[in-house]
Amino acid sequence: MKIKIINPNTTWSMTRKIGHCASQVVAAGTEIVAVSPAMGPASIESHYDEALSVPGILDEIRLGEEAGVDAYVIACFGDPGLYAAREAARGPVIGIAEAAMHAASLIGSGFSVVTTLERTCGIAWHLAEMYGMQRFCRKVRACKLNVLELEHSGSDAYRIIVEECRQAMEQDKVDSIVLGCAGMTDLCKAIEDELGIAVIDGVTVAVKLAESLVHLGLKTGKRGDLAYPLSKPYSGLLENFSRG
Amino acid sequence: MKIKIINPNTTWSMTRKIGHCASQVVAAGTEIVAVSPAMGPASIESHYDEALSVPGILDEIRLGEEAGVDAYVIACFGDPGLYAAREAARGPVIGIAEAAMHAASLIGSGFSVVTTLERTCGIAWHLAEMYGMQRFCRKVRACKLNVLELEHSGSDAYRIIVEECRQAMEQDKVDSIVLGCAGMTDLCKAIEDELGIAVIDGVTVAVKLAESLVHLGLKTGKRGDLAYPLSKPYSGLLENFSRG
Amino acid sequence: MKIKIINPNTTWSMTRKIGHCASQVVAAGTEIVAVSPAMGPASIESHYDEALSVPGILDEIRLGEEAGVDAYVIACFGDPGLYAAREAARGPVIGIAEAAMHAASLIGSGFSVVTTLERTCGIAWHLAEMYGMQRFCRKVRACKLNVLELEHSGSDAYRIIVEECRQAMEQDKVDSIVLGCAGMTDLCKAIEDELGIAVIDGVTVAVKLAESLVHLGLKTGKRGDLAYPLSKPYSGLLENFSRG
């Protein structure tokens, strides 16, 4: 089975980290391919960045379909382009926010999200609503960290995130903490060990969900909203997105 | 005052029609500029098309900001890229689905949407939810028409749409019908005259809302989720979207 | 076009202020008539006051219909009698709470209401729910001011309101503040200038919405819940409300 993880930003150090963490949780026969698109933003911290990451995601889906990929993970906590990607893909496509929130709802009564910048908190709440997970989401907390600070080995990022997670644990009446950025995937176990509460990283959960769905033969429904896009011309920079 | 209407698809016959209808409802001092982006899909009928229309919209917002535009209307019933556009713009940005639904909620207890393809009905419902208008939306009805059939003078599109509107009027207990495609803007008054029920075209309503907000000095909030995007590099085809 | 603004309380100093502010935002051809009913409470600060303001409102609607009024604004933040007024009127009827909340939802992710007495906060929440605006309303804050203190030139009202707005701005994660009393209409720009956040006065927004709907030919739906009241006898003090 082949699962492609698309990190929608173009920061390959993050992509490699994501791919590494994902590889450690899959079954023997599951191949993980982690990529960043050839176009798009260096990090995703706004609706604007999200919107401009989607063409790259869809390009990677197209390549994945040609290469026989069985399932995809979109590895950005805003789950950008999730429905567009599902239209273009045959197999399942899972967002990491979606995966993490679902998992959290299975092991406890409530979770808080700890994410990067304040301005993305509304995006997380909107996702919680769309996935039906709002009733389990107690709070979305921002660390006031830029996404790329997670890539600087000398930064205070880890300590700041741990402290925000601690506050969530102590104040929000939660059973788990959902990490609100794909770039935090490598911190998950350390935070869990330090705090003694379940910490959920969407990357690894999404990969296991995707693997499970493929194993069960469940694919994206093609009878309704998520049918393949209709064939039509695309112009200008995006002309290569036309579908045969 | 300058209002820019962005038809997110690249079909200029539709853009001209939209611009013409919009021009007829604004005040003397209001200038209407209607454009299609230089890139993107010929019509928008899926999440995929929506996603690929957004870079073009954002490009037009950038050009508009440089040209001193006071407000924008996104003239596609899926309101693609609305929040990304709001981040990039100083003044108000109004979607036509948003505008039409708001207006319908002011003049009656309920409305139905009559749109093109079945597969876009879910998008309309999602918008109704996001705007708080779900409680007024009785039904979203599809005419099973492709968007571009609205541009063919010899097509049955008008009759098919009228008949679907008639069914909405007779079965859905509604006070108005919201036309679910910018390409229907020129049909609004004819349907209203034929059926005797309020028919709401989002293009003209959005233009009047935008004009009113500008007149009242109300701009897009820049203190939270809708602040200007952060400066960062963009790669590949999209490198020109980097912000200073 | 003739727009009638009904201040449902009988305090004419407030009515004049409202009329003055409204006149400044309408187009050249729009005539503003601002009135207080001949019966009712001096101010509206409870369900009881609201209920007793409605006969006066309906009387003014009747007079307006005879005088060919095109649209009405109910200028009290509880929007008293809105649906009854819509039944009795041919054209649109807009409440100022309704208008302000709608506008706030178009320019940002969230707003707080700053109103007069604590006991009216529940009314504001209920309106937010009815209009579908609850998802944008972060908080309803009371200044603990009586409505008529806004009419006393020497009162501390302005300072108290500004301070409550400042708290909303700093604590509620909002993009705008909605003023929760028609009597605050003249303070809007001053507060906005002092705080640097969008401050929304329902009176002026409602007038622009009403003007836009009339301009677009949109009237109150008469096919369902909002059809004209049935003809029947009324007794006692209210016998003159019988409809032919």
Place this chain on the structure above:
Amino acid sequence: MKIKIINPNTTWSMTRKIGHCASQVVAAGTEIVAVSPAMGPASIESHYDEALSVPGILDEIRLGEEAGVDAYVIACFGDPGLYAAREAARGPVIGIAEAAMHAASLIGSGFSVVTTLERTCGIAWHLAEMYGMQRFCRKVRACKLNVLELEHSGSDAYRIIVEECRQAMEQDKVDSIVLGCAGMTDLCKAIEDELGIAVIDGVTVAVKLAESLVHLGLKTGKRGDLAYPLSKPYSGLLENFSRG
């Protein structure tokens, strides 16, 4: 204990019927007083009628307070003026729609309302929402009967209502039917006997709820939204509503 039932319309034949039915369900020591106000509409079939019934209701509350009434029932299915009445009263005030819906939720998973005119269905749904009973309400059905047809002994009203109740029973998956008009109170047992499903009349349920609350010493809360109205002048026809 003294319970005052206010039929908010001025049709005394209905008032007597309501009083008679109510008297049959109370305990030995409970006195029932059923009245119609001295002012208002002959029947209530719109928001307009509801609004104009409220001054008469509040007048009766005032008289009731002077006479030491312990609790009130508002006997019109729109529960007009319920919150205003609660502000003015010391003891509990119960609406018949409120009472009937609460009772229905205690004895089954769902109920349908069978009411008079189509145009009032929206009012019933709104009440269901306000009382938290929307999740139990399967459908609101109109018999297309004017309220006063229920007072004509030779009318087909009974048969028409039974048939609509039968449809509710057969199609709506309900455990009970709520009668949507105080004027149907005398038909309750006959319909129940004919159809073999629980039929709930709000008048009798409201009286028992009011009696129970008084017995338990529970009064309308006076600490918040429902505190007594503030003292202030009222003008014109309504000047007598001023409170000391």
Place this chain on the structure above:
Amino acid sequence: MKIKIINPNTTWSMTRKIGHCASQVVAAGTEIVAVSPAMGPASIESHYDEALSVPGILDEIRLGEEAGVDAYVIACFGDPGLYAAREAARGPVIGIAEAAMHAASLIGSGFSVVTTLERTCGIAWHLAEMYGMQRFCRKVRACKLNVLELEHSGSDAYRIIVEECRQAMEQDKVDSIVLGCAGMTDLCKAIEDELGIAVIDGVTVAVKLAESLVHLGLKTGKRGDLAYPLSKPYSGLLENFSRG
């Protein structure tokens, strides 16, 4: 009329207290029988305890049906087994949380619950949602008291509960406080007298609701979800629960 109150735990001192309080509020002809089941937990403080209390409750319902009981009250604030009990009973079955919340919604705009252990707060919220009472519930507060501490005459329980109720009164903007444990039934009036706010004990309200429903001839609906359980074998310890 015979009303059976089932205290689902096996602590008879609490059962006697509940029976005593209930007896004081019913009409002359109403007989109260208060029992604890022959099996089950000594107190109920978790989903686990709730689940294990239900067989005992259903056993008491069976005995009650044989003895001609007219209605039942389940006297534990988690309302364990409510729907199962309704299936097995002919007459109404009322939970004390259900009763208290309904009553609170009739006399004010909001209530807070004051209960025993933190871990049961989620159960109370879930009940509020199921009964449609979530919109009236401002907060669920835990006293951090074990249920059985309420049975120790020398404990600080009363003082701790009063202090939590006081906080609810001062901070939660409520019109009443709902006591979140059947074992608090005897404290209700004392707290109300001390604090001067309505305090609602579900036991007495449930008894009055049950009495009212019986008086009105309203029984549990047997046409749908709450029909009698189908006849089938039960095995092991529970074999006696088989129904003829």
Place this chain on the structure above:
Amino acid sequence: MKIKIINPNTTWSMTRKIGHCASQVVAAGTEIVAVSPAMGPASIESHYDEALSVPGILDEIRLGEEAGVDAYVIACFGDPGLYAAREAARGPVIGIAEAAMHAASLIGSGFSVVTTLERTCGIAWHLAEMYGMQRFCRKVRACKLNVLELEHSGSDAYRIIVEECRQAMEQDKVDSIVLGCAGMTDLCKAIEDELGIAVIDGVTVAVKLAESLVHLGLKTGKRGDLAYPLSKPYSGLLENFSRG
């Protein structure tokens, strides 16, 4: 890894079928143990049956904990005792309705449930609400089949279920069908092949979810509502449920 599947009814032919289907989807190192409790109902078709199945489930959880089980699946579509089981277990506990609904929400916009008896439809809706899956659930359809008819090889059960699934596929605008009974687990692929739409069996999905959570180290949260039950005495038939 050891996963225990608890079929809460005592019909071992169904238990074996469930165990067989589950065994076919797990990874090499995962051991499946499928059991029925030693006490309880032969089938589960009501709240009453559900309630009486829970002691047996909890007994099996206790045995499982002693035997080092890593995760549990409750294999009845009502997910009886789910929260009580989570309190008693260290590892994850997954219900099959929960699992199936979650999976359906990941591969499409909507699903319908096809279950056995009409009277259990309300239970399925309630679960959808509790899990946040109501927004994806289009309809719950009953086949009017008793659970045990699924165990009779000569019955028409398969054909009846297929026809109901076909109606769901054609009328409900769904991307998948969720089978609403553990006893249908062996029919899943045949129905999917016959109809050409995704058909989701909760047993196999729940097993894969449980396996994934264990693999990721995610356990039931023990800090809040789902902490281990407190130690206390249990009486009568249930005395063995006392926890040390």
